[in-house]
Amino acid sequence: MNKDILNIVFTLFLCIVFGSAAILALEFSRLAQFFPLYVSVAGTILSIIYLIVLLIQYNKNRHEHERIAFIKPLRYIGWIVGYIGVIYVFGMFIATSLFILSFLLIETTMVWWKSLISVVCVLVAISTASRLLGVYWPTNILGF
Template sequence: MNKEYLNLIFSGFLFITFTFAIIESITFSKLAQFFPLYISIAGSALTFIYLISQIYIVYKQKVENVKQFNISLLKPLRYIGWVIGYLILIYIGGLMLATAIFLALFLTIESRMSYLQTSISILIVLFGVTLLSYALDIYWPTNLLGF
């Protein structure tokens, strides 16, 4: 399987995720659906445009019979797993805890950052999310752990 097809699979996954988020956010109350609905619509529209452009590129390359090289399917699936794992962490432990755990794991495993760089990155991101939450008066819903 070549790189372009794997890119199509990942882009399709993102499009399906954003579309599912649109459907789910419609069921929220009017006040609660504002942020997730519009972000999901924007994400779905942009990934759809990107997906169509990538399909065109793959079709054009197939017509031209460009030499293709093989790539393992596991690498894109691993990143899809990171996204799904982050969403599960948010559902179980909430946004702040999930973000801290996700960044700690992702930055040390995938990016191979040092523990100091990872800690600084986590603090900056958590500070930024907290600051934006207070500035925009965003209420984060409770999670399975209750906080």
């Protein structure tokens, strides 16, 4: 596999995620569906546009592709799928804390105190936005 094909596969994955989020957002009540629906539709449209650009570039530069490891993009897809799974089990705030902290420490090798500051900033932003917009996060498997 080469880098361009993996980029196309990852963009297709994002397009599927945004498209399915748009379909799921249609099941929300009328007032609750606006933000998730518009974000997912915008994400779907932008990922389709980017996918078309990638396919055009791939067809133009078909002969000069370099081989790369297949596992690298799958690692980031794993991070996203793992984050969604942790949200399902532990809830939004705990999952976001664990995800940001572990991602920054493992993938970016950021210093631990900068990672903690990042986690606190994101949690403050999420909780402030939740209160201002009146967003109520669904309960998780554990019930908190």
